[in-house]
Amino acid sequence: MALSADAPAGMFGAREPPPHEGTDVTRKTVRIAMNGVTGRMGHRQHLVRSILALRERGGLDLGDGTLLWPEPVLVGRREHALRALAARYGLEHFSTDLDAVLRDPDVDIYFDAQVTSAREEAVRKAVAAGKHVYTEKPTATGLDGALELARLAHAAGVRHGVVQDKIFLPGLLKLKRLVDGGFFGRILSVRGEFGYWVFEGDWQEAQRPSWNYRAEDGGGIVVDMFPHWEYVLHELFGRVRSVQALTATHIPRRRDEHGKPYDATADDAAYAVFELEGGAVAQINSSWAVRVHRDELVEFQVDGTEGSAVAGLRDCRVQHRSATPRPVWDPDVPATEPFRGQWQQVPDNGEFGNAFKVQWELFLKHVYAGAPYRWDLLAGARGVQLAELGLKSSAEGRRVDVPEITL
Ligand SMILES: NC(=O)c1ccc[n+]([C@@H]2O[C@H](COP(=O)([O-])OP(=O)(O)OC[C@H]3O[C@@H](n4cnc5c(N)ncnc54)[C@H](O)[C@@H]3O)[C@@H](O)[C@H]2O)c1
Numbered sequence: 001m002a003l004s005a006d007a008p009a010g011m012f013g014a015r016e017p018p019p020h021e022g023t024d025v026t027r028k029t030v031r032i033a034m035n036g037v038t039g040r041m042g043h044r045q046h047l048v049r050s051i052l053a054l055r056e057r058g059g060l061d062l063g064d065g066t067l068l069w070p071e072p073v074l075v076g077r078r079e080h081a082l083r084a085l086a087a088r089y090g091l092e093h094f095s096t097d098l099d100a101v102l103r104d105p106d107v108d109i110y111f112d113a114q115v116t117s118a119r120e121e122a123v124r125k126a127v128a129a130g131k132h133v134y135t136e137k138p139t140a141t142g143l144d145g146a147l148e149l150a151r152l153a154h155a156a157g158v159r160h161g162v163v164q165d166k167i168f169l170p171g172l173l174k175l176k177r178l179v180d181g182g183f184f185g186r187i188l189s190v191r192g193e194f195g196y197w198v199f200e201g202d203w204q205e206a207q208r209p210s211w212n213y214r215a216e217d218g219g220g221i222v223v224d225m226f227p228h229w230e231y232v233l234h235e236l237f238g239r240v241r242s243v244q245a246l247t248a249t250h251i252p253r254r255r256d257e258h259g260k261p262y263d264a265t266a267d268d269a270a271y272a273v274f275e276l277e278g279g280a281v282a283q284i285n286s287s288w289a290v291r292v293h294r295d296e297l298v299e300f301q302v303d304g305t306e307g308s309a310v311a312g313l314r315d316c317r318v319q320h321r322s323a324t325p326r327p328v329w330d331p332d333v334p335a336t337e338p339f340r341g342q343w344q345q346v347p348d349n350g351e352f353g354n355a356f357k358v359q360w361e362l363f364l365k366h367v368y369a370g371a372p373y374r375w376d377l378l379a380g381a382r383g384v385q386l387a388e389l390g391l392k393s394s395a396e397g398r399r400v401d402v403p404e405i406t407l
Pocket residue numbers: 035036037038039040041042076077113114115116118136137138163165209224
């Protein structure tokens with residue numbers, strides 16, 4: 001049943017595109033079913049900072065005289081939560097009935113930011129209903145399911161995309177610029193450090209949902225983060241050819257959103273080595289049980305024959321071979337070099353939008369203007385594959401090859 005919010009417009013409440021006087025722009029309203037928008041990612045990144053931010057700007061200019069006006073249809077399980085969200089942002093459409101929304105011929109795109117375990121079934125339904133699909137990662141809980149979604153979407157001829165936000169972050173865009181400009185010479189290695197302390201929930205509330213720590217509910221840091229590492233490594237340095245991982249559940253008991261103790265059945269840390277096509281070796285630590293002594297919550301150091309870089313979410317610093325100091329190992333004397341101070345900031349040289357919004361814009365241009373788009377359900381399946389093989393590697397205590405997958 002589609003319901004209506006009769007509350008006044010909120011801060012993002014423009015219900016009509018603002019006028020563009022003196023231009024012959026055609027406005028096209030596109031209805032996007034957004035499922036899971038009461039959650040962390042769905043609400044903040046996708047609804048507010050992407051779709052509503054696009055509306056704030058007056059819509060998305062396709063560059064061919066068309067202005068897209070995204071009209072979200074909020075979908076979820078709890079009517080009161082959807083009603084409150086719709087009222088808060090002055091949105092008209094929400095529904096607790098996914099099947100009815102998918103039957104609506106006015107709805108063009110299905111977006112999914114639900115808990116991971118609920119995704120596969122919903123995306124399958126959306127594809128069967130002929131909707132274009134845009135979804136959070138991981139696309140499914142296993143490679144078979146993820147590949148099947150990619151094949152179904154391909155066969156149905158719908159357009160599909162998977163969130164791969166990290167490569168649209170300023171720090172990683174600057175890193176990509178360095179790679180493309182040949183700054184590194186031959187890239188030897190990549191070292192990634194991701195993580196922060198997630199409170200156990202006893203004396204301070206946990207800052208992540210409890211399902212993240214239960215394997216039976218689709219949780220685990222490998223399932224969550226390896227899909228990100230797959231596309232970051234692949235896009236910047238080369239496809240992952242093998243993985244060797246060791247996972248751990250460092251904090252075995254946590255308290256949930258209601259203060260109730262539960263067993264953490266999923267991994268909360270993973271220490272992994274990836275061999276990349278092209279010969280570089282990547283090593284990434286991922287942990288929700290580590291305290292931050294870094295400048296950013298994720299950092300990648302890349303070392304090449306010509307130079308090195310350290311990139312985070314926003315910043316990127318470099319050291320060229322010509323400016324490389326000559327340390328000499330002598331533990332008996334204090335460090336003689338100010339090592340951190342010897343790096344140079346890479347300038348922005350442009351404006352960076354919110355990474356999620358940038359990718360939404362690219363996806364909408366793919367659907368409505370036929371722009372190329374490679375971050376699709378097959379790319380999403382590669383992420384699921386790496387997570388699956390990472391867990392297998394840890395369980396079997398060995399390095400595992402990562403075969404190339406195709407439709
Ligand atoms: N791209 C990224 O950087 C990034 C970061 C974090 C999470 N994610 C992904 O986004 C998705 C959502 O993560 P989140 O952190 O927003 O989670 P969350 O728990 O905050 O939100 C989950 C949403 O799913 C809904 N839901 C549907 N079925 C449910 C069920 N059976 N049990 C509980 N909730 C259910 C909830 O109501 C809520 O709207 C996950 O798939 C996660 O992997 C992506």
